[in-house]
Every structure is written in structure tokens, then in C-alpha cells.
Amino acid sequence: MPITLPNNVFRARNPLPQPAVTILGLLTCVIVISSCGTTSSPPATSRPPAPTSTTVVSPHSASRSAAAQPSTSAPGPSRQSASNTHPPSGTTFAGEGLTAQQSSDLQQAVDNGHQPWRLDRVQVAKVFAQQRFGWSDSQAETGAPTVVFLTGPDGSRIALHLTQPATRGDQGIWVVDSGVWG
Incomplete structure (x- = not known):
């Protein structure tokens, strides 16, 4: 005989605010990555370069004309050295x-057929790592619905938290919100 439960049994009475969920997600990523026991390189003794700016480009075609691509410049740290x-x-x-x-502008551009890779969270994560860290070939694993784990060519690992800031679901763009080194 099947057991039936009221519809509200699994609903939280006071759901966590979004910042708390993000922090919990990042902490979970840190725990998961740190338990991997990567020993491919020693910890760095210096800090990465100071933030400047990042420009988003298509991972498939850098030869498209600038007029066909909407501007998607975003403030953020510049590409770091691809060293170990x-x-x-x-x-x-x-x-x-x-x-x-x-x-919103980026979502509208994607809705108009530009940068369709923005609809794939793994592609967004890989392009981010390529631009930020110079990782031309990274391996991806997905975690929670908003987390992508990447391993760089030198064995370095990062966990990226992504969001859909404009439209949610299959037609919503993905954007890297934050990350943590593993």
C-alpha cells in the first residue's frame, strides 16, 4: 500500500536567502575539491594579478565581425598566468x-541568436577559465545545478558557481558568479 504525504511536507517554512545558499554551495565545493587530495603543484607564494577587465567572446568563432557581436565587456579580474x-x-x-x-543586454543578444554557447553552463565555465586563467584545455564535471568543477591542463582545480541572472531555464544565459580554488 503506497504512503501518501501532504504536498507541503518537503517545503521549507523559511527558505534560506540567496546569499546564504550561495555561501553554502561554495563551502560544499571547497570541501569536495579539498577532499580530492590533489598534489600536482605546491601552493603559490604570491597573490594573483589585480583585477582589470574581461571581454566575453565566442568559444567557437573569433572571426565573426565585431558589428555582429554585441558588446559584452564585463568588469572583472584579468587573465592570470597559465603557469603552475x-x-x-x-x-x-x-x-x-x-x-x-x-x-539583460547579454540575454537579449542571446535571444537574438548571438553567443548561443551562453545557454550551456559547462561552455560558460570553460570560456571563463580560458579567459581568466589561460586554460585552453580544461576538463569539466558538473556538481549541483549551479556548480561546474574544472581541472586545468596543469592539474589545478576550481569550482565555479554560475547563475542565470536574467531568464531562468533552458533559454536563460549562464554567468559565472564566483569560484574557489581546489
């Missing part, structure tokens, strides 16, 4: 840093 040095495990870093207006 990186911050210690557990060090967090900022994501793309798009404003609400930039996210």
Missing part, C-alpha cells in the same frame, strides 16, 4: 561581475 602557480586551496575569486543591465 595558483592561490592556495580554498581561495575564492570573483566571477564575471556583470551588472543587471549587462546581464
Whole structure:
């Protein structure tokens, strides 16, 4: 005989606010990554370069004309050296840093057929790592619905937290909100 439960049994009475969920997600990522026991490189003794800016481009075609591509410049840290040095495990870093207006403009551009890769969270994570860290070939694993784990060519690992800031669901763009070194 099947057991039936009222519809509200699994609903939280006071759901956590979004910042708390994000922090819990990042902490979970740190724990998961740090338990991997990666020993491919020693912790870096220096800090990464200071933030400047990042420009988003298509991972498939850099030859499209600039007129066909909407501007998607985003404030954020510049690309770091592709060397084996990186911050210690557990060090967090900022994501793309798009404003609400930039996210809205980017969503509209994708809705109009530009940058369709923005609809794939793994592709967004890989392009972010390529631009930020110079990782031309990274391996991806998905975690929670908003987390992508990447391993760089030198064995370095990061966990990225992504959001859909404009439209949610299959037609919503993905943006890197933050990350943590593993």
C-alpha cells in the first residue's frame, strides 16, 4: 500500500536567502575539491594579478565581425598566468561581475541568436577559465545545478558557481558568479 504525504511536507517554512545558499554551495565545493587530495603543484607564494577587465567572446568563432557581436565587456579580474602557480586551496575569486543591465543586454543578444554557447553552463565555465586563467584545455564535471568543477591542463582545480541572472531555464544565459580554488 503506497504512503501518501501532504504536498507541503518537503517545503521549507523559511527558505534560506540567496546569499546564504550561495555561501553554502561554495563551502560544499571547497570541501569536495579539498577532499580530492590533489598534489600536482605546491601552493603559490604570491597573490594573483589585480583585477582589470574581461571581454566575453565566442568559444567557437573569433572571426565573426565585431558589428555582429554585441558588446559584452564585463568588469572583472584579468587573465592570470597559465603557469603552475595558483592561490592556495580554498581561495575564492570573483566571477564575471556583470551588472543587471549587462546581464539583460547579454540575454537579449542571446535571444537574438548571438553567443548561443551562453545557454550551456559547462561552455560558460570553460570560456571563463580560458579567459581568466589561460586554460585552453580544461576538463569539466558538473556538481549541483549551479556548480561546474574544472581541472586545468596543469592539474589545478576550481569550482565555479554560475547563475542565470536574467531568464531562468533552458533559454536563460549562464554567468559565472564566483569560484574557489581546489
